[in-house]
Amino acid sequence: MQIEKKPLIVAFCCNWCSYAGADLAGTNRLNYPANVKIIRVPCSCRVNPLFILKAFQRGADGVIICGCHPGDCHYTTGNYYARRRITLLFSMLSYLGIEKNRVRLEWVSAAEGAKFAATMQSFAEEIAELGECKRLEDLRCKK
Amino acid sequence: MKIDMNKRDSVIRMTGINPRTCMKCGKCSATCPSFDEMEYHPHQFISLVEAGRVDELMASESLYNCLACMACLERCPRGVEPAKFVEAVRNLKLREHGGNHLAPEAIPEMLDADLPQQAIVSAFRKYSK
Amino acid sequence: MQRIGVFVCHCGTNIAGTVDVKTVAEMLGKEPGVVFSTDYQYMCSEAGQTLIQDAIKEHNLGGVVICSCSPRMHEQTFRKACAKAGLNPYMVEVANIREQCSWIHKDVAEGTEKAVILGRAAIAKVHLNAPLTAGESPVVKRALVIGGGIAGMQTALDIADAGFEVDIVEKNATIGGKMAQIDKTFPTLDCSACILTPKMVDCAQHEKINIYAYSEVEDVKGFVGNFSVAIRKKARYVDETKCTGCGICTEKCPVKNIPNEFNMGMDNRRSIYIPFAQAVPKIATIDPNTCNKLKTGKCGVCSKVCGAGAIDYTQKDEIIRREYGAIVVATGFNMIDMTKFDEFGYAQSKDVITSLEFERLTNAAGPTGGTLLRPSDGKHPHTIVFVQCCGSRSTTENGKPYCSKICCMYTAKHAMLTREKYPDTDVYVFYIDVRTPGKNFDEFYRRAVEQYGVHYVKGMVGKVAPRADGTLHVQASDLLAGEQLHIDADLVVLAGAIEPDKSARGLATKLTASMDTNDFFTEAHPKLRPVESPTAGVFLSGVCQGPKDIPETVAQAGAAASKVIGLLVKDKLTCNPCVAQSDELLCNGCSGCEHVCPYGAITYETKEFMQFDRSMKPRRVASVNPAVCQGCGACTVTCPSGAMDLKGFSNRQIMAEVDAICK
Numbered sequence: 004m005q006i007e008k009k010p011l012i013v014a015f016c017c018n019w020c021s022y023a024g025a026d027l028a029g030t031n032r033l034n035y036p037a038n039v040k041i042i043r044v045p046c047s048c049r050v051n052p053l054f055i056l057k058a059f060q061r062g063a064d065g066v067i068i069c070g071c072h073p074g075d076c077h078y079t080t081g082n083y084y085a086r087r088r089i090t091l092l093f094s095m096l097s098y099l100g101i102e103k104n105r106v107r108l109e110w111v112s113a114a115e116g117a118k119f120a121a122t123m124q125s126f127a128e129e130i131a132e133l134g135e136c137k138r139l140e141d142l143r144c145k146k
Numbered sequence: 147m148k149i150d151m152n153k154r155d156s157v158i159r160m161t162g163i164n165p166r167t168c169m170k171c172g173k174c175s176a177t178c179p180s181f182d183e184m185e186y187h188p189h190q191f192i193s194l195v196e197a198g199r200v201d202e203l204m205a206s207e208s209l210y211n212c213l214a215c216m217a218c219l220e221r222c223p224r225g226v227e228p229a230k231f232v233e234a235v236r237n238l239k240l241r242e243h244g245g246n247h248l249a250p251e252a253i254p255e256m257l258d259a260d261l262p263q264q265a266i267v268s269a270f271r272k273y274s275k
Numbered sequence: 276m277q278r279i280g281v282f283v284c285h286c287g288t289n290i291a292g293t294v295d296v297k298t299v300a301e302m303l304g305k306e307p308g309v310v311f312s313t314d315y316q317y318m319c320s321e322a323g324q325t326l327i328q329d330a331i332k333e334h335n336l337g338g339v340v341i342c343s344c345s346p347r348m349h350e351q352t353f354r355k356a357c358a359k360a361g362l363n364p365y366m367v368e369v370a371n372i373r374e375q376c377s378w379i380h381k382d383v384a385e386g387t388e389k390a391v392i393l394g395r396a397a398i399a400k401v402h403l404n405a406p407l408t409a410g411e412s413p414v415v416k417r418a419l420v421i422g423g424g425i426a427g428m429q430t431a432l433d434i435a436d437a438g439f440e441v442d443i444v445e446k447n448a449t450i451g452g453k454m455a456q457i458d459k460t461f462p463t464l465d466c467s468a469c470i471l472t473p474k475m476v477d478c479a480q481h482e483k484i485n486i487y488a489y490s491e492v493e494d495v496k497g498f499v500g501n502f503s504v505a506i507r508k509k510a511r512y513v514d515e516t517k518c519t520g521c522g523i524c525t526e527k528c529p530v531k532n533i534p535n536e537f538n539m540g541m542d543n544r545r546s547i548y549i550p551f552a553q554a555v556p557k558i559a560t561i562d563p564n565t566c567n568k569l570k571t572g573k574c575g576v577c578s579k580v581c582g583a584g585a586i587d588y589t590q591k592d593e594i595i596r597r598e599y600g601a602i603v604v605a606t607g608f609n610m611i612d613m614t615k616f617d618e619f620g621y622a623q624s625k626d627v628i629t630s631l632e633f634e635r636l637t638n639a640a641g642p643t644g645g646t647l648l649r650p651s652d653g654k655h656p657h658t659i660v661f662v663q664c665c666g667s668r669s670t671t672e673n674g675k676p677y678c679s680k681i682c683c684m685y686t687a688k689h690a691m692l693t694r695e696k697y698p699d700t701d702v703y704v705f706y707i708d709v710r711t712p713g714k715n716f717d718e719f720y721r722r723a724v725e726q727y728g729v730h731y732v733k734g735m736v737g738k739v740a741p742r743a744d745g746t747l748h749v750q751a752s753d754l755l756a757g758e759q760l761h762i763d764a765d766l767v768v769l770a771g772a773i774e775p776d777k778s779a780r781g782l783a784t785k786l787t788a789s790m791d792t793n794d795f796f797t798e799a800h801p802k803l804r805p806v807e808s809p810t811a812g813v814f815l816s817g818v819c820q821g822p823k824d825i826p827e828t829v830a831q832a833g834a835a836a837s838k839v840i841g842l843l844v845k846d847k848l849t850c851n852p853c854v855a856q857s858d859e860l861l862c863n864g865c866s867g868c869e870h871v872c873p874y875g876a877i878t879y880e881t882k883e884f885m886q887f888d889r890s891m892k893p894r895r896v897a898s899v900n901p902a903v904c905q906g907c908g909a910c911t912v913t914c915p916s917g918a919m920d921l922k923g924f925s926n927r928q929i930m931a932e933v934d935a936i937c938k
Contacts (some may be wrong), residue, residue: 049908049921077800172705187752
């Protein structure tokens with residue numbers, strides 16, 4: 004039997020809503036899995052789909068992008084761009100043979116600490132079910 | 147008061163319009179030229195379909211009192227098009243076995259010289275399905 | 276490779292409780308490039324900051340990683356502390372091991388492991404950090420207000436009272452806007468002109484306010500603090516410095532049949548006109564489309580009667596370029612075109628009027644001298660039907676999907692005033708919903724119903740048809756009674772939807788300010804920044820942002836003014852250094868970034884580049900204005916050639932973080 008490795012999840016959170024939402028989850032001591040690691044970006048539109056593919060290449064098992072709710076973007080329209088780009092990425096993923104569920108786009112506002120924790124919990128569970136993502140993993144990146 | 151959600155769904159499918167877009171302003175009934183003849187007025191068609199009370203509408207003479215002049219459809223500020231709902235309920239009735247109110251062959255006998263041309267055209271539209 | 280120092284904070288037991296801080300400091304100390312690593316009770320304390328500053332000096336650190344609370348909490352604190360020690364503040368990264376680690380995990384081993392990984396990601400990022408300097412730009416201490424209605428005037432007065440110069444640009448011949456046309460204001464029923472005209476005079480007399488009436492904004496260049504605006508001063512054919520506003524020309528002009536815009540076309544003015552008695556500036560204006568002299572060269576009556584010799588038929592449009600630090604948009608609204616609604620018969624009968632026309636009919640300075648008379652035959656109307664939501668809340672192409680907000684209240688006002696002045700009239704109001712949120716608003720509406728006996732009918736008017744005898748046949752539904760009503764009305768008043776002024780769309784393009792689908796300007800944040808446009812330095816006042824009544828408009832005008840003052844008191848603006856930057860050598864000139872930029876911060880310019888054969892060749896490349904860029908990064912992802920990158924959140928930095936996390 005293989006030792007069960009905890010799946011690795013990279014979360015890109017926009018600075019204004021979701022990162023603050025993650026902070027609120029912390030302030031309220033709402034537990035979510037430790038294998039979720041957050042990277043702060045100014046806006047969800049800063050997340051290049053290439054970052055997501057590269058994350059898979061480096062061994063991530065799931066990537067979640069969190070932004071402000073539509074219409075609430077600090078930069079007015081950033082999350083709309085993110086939404087379009089991720090939608091396009093989905094078709095790319097199925098072409099590459101990666102389960103679509105491994106990438107998720109969620110809207111979490113600065114007031115939604117509970118939603119952030121619940122989202123991370125459900126996403127982590129979903130990724131745990133899907134198991135490791137070997138498809139794009141590049142061993143050369145692992146050194 | 148019988149609620150039949152299947153009938154509601156068929157009416158919605160036939161019209162292609164979500165009755166919830168209605169904001170209940172009553173402009174359709176305000177426009178309706180055969181308001182006084184109708185037991186159920188155009189705005190009530192929307193509300194009753196939405197509530198699933200299609201059977202009551204199907205049993206009503208209002209289906210045939212509607213002139214199909216499409217004024218309500220033209221005037222509705224929300225694009226609900228009540229005339230389409232009347233038409234859809236009528237079709238539902240027609241599709242029931244023996245549900246046809248009139249046979250198309252019976253119409254020529256009922257015509258008289260004073261009848262406006264438009265009425266004949268709408269009669270055919272309504273009864274010759 | 277940077278020389279990096281790592282500082283792990285205990286935050287009392289907040290972090291140390293679930294994270295083994297000693298181990299974290301020890302583990303991170305082994306990371307490549309880390310030359311110093313320590314832990315401390317409270318890093319944000321005075322002593323903690325001194326510890327960091329000492330370490331920077333002692334170990335000659337080029338980068339600092341602080342493992343502590345959220346960067347949203349103390350990033351600024353640590354940046355300032357490091358700056359004092361001579362380190363560029365943007366060489367500091369914070370690993371969030373409190374909110375995103377210790378507080379959410381209970382297991383010490385788990386928490387420690389995650390803290391180390393988060394620390395590693397921050398170290399990886401710092402390696403790629405570059406010193407950034409926040410740029411500064413000077414602020415021109417003058418504001419421009421576009422639109423001279425109550426919103427624009429109030430904003431201008433508030434800014435001017437704070438001691439800053441303000442220019443008002445108004446496209447009409449006078450300031451005053453829609454409020455000047457209104458008779459009475461709800462819910463207090465005080466006379467609109469009585470409260471408005473003193474403000475107009477204040478604007479004209481204020482030494483800090485300069486009014487460009489009969490002028491339009493031609494183009495806008497620059498950015499927050501440094502706008503350069505070209506204003507087209509349209510030719511009035513009257514010398515402003517000479518005209519005394521005596522009005523003799525407007526009485527003698529032989530062209531008499533021009534519909535008077537101020538009275539909604541219900542009476543006539545001359546070709547040379549002063550919009551109304553209290554106009555500011557009170558200067559005559561020649562309408563070039565109707566003036567005989569300007570059209571055919573034959574007439575010149577006004578010039579002969581003018582004692583001041585102010586008439587100048589040779590006057591030309593004048594372009595004035597002025598610098599501004601802030602721009603306030605107060606372009607206001609108009610009622611939509613009611614002729615498109617056949618069912619209401621607006622085009623068929625003179626006795627079907629809009630609410631604004633009704634205001635003029637009841638106004639003492641209006642075409643009837645304030646007596647309510649039917650426009651068609653000048654008789655007193657006995658049955659009046661008010662129709663609400665004419666075009667509002669309508670998803671059809673002629674209507675507007677939003678609620679115009681003010682109609683419920685002004686219709687109640689019209690109905691109440693009519694019943695008060697003419698108790699023999701029957702007044703019907705057809706409504707879909709009566710919306711009266713506001714101080715003393717619902718009480719006002721109920722008073723119209725209960726004390727003044729206005730018939731409020733829940734339902735809509737379906738048809739208004741003029742009859743041969745001059746009455747109007749109104750067919751409507753009474754939904755509560757389940758009936759269709761047929762009313763013989765003498766006058767029908769339509770509460771038409773309001774829409775943003777047509778000039779707003781073009782102005783938004785000039786300002787690169789965003790608009791919604793209804794052409795209302797969007798605010799920077801719908802709740803927290805309601806008077807600021809997402810474009811820095813552009814502020815919103817009045818109905819140009821969304822339907823508003825007068826009290827709300829005045830409140831918003833004051834809010835916009837306070838934001839402008841807050842900007843203008845600064846001598847210099849510090850820019851956010853984390854802005855986009857284009858690599859000109861990689862840029863292929865596709866304009867993709869220019870299109871996604873919500874701020875208009877990216878412009879294209881043609882530059883000469885050296886080719887392989889040492890010849891110079893011009894090429895179109897993007898350039899980012901760092902004063903305008905807000906650093907969202909939309910352009911970086913759009914750029915197909917990878918020329919665009921965001922300082923502080925560069926592609927390499929984010930990838931380094933991903934690498935560190937995935938290792």
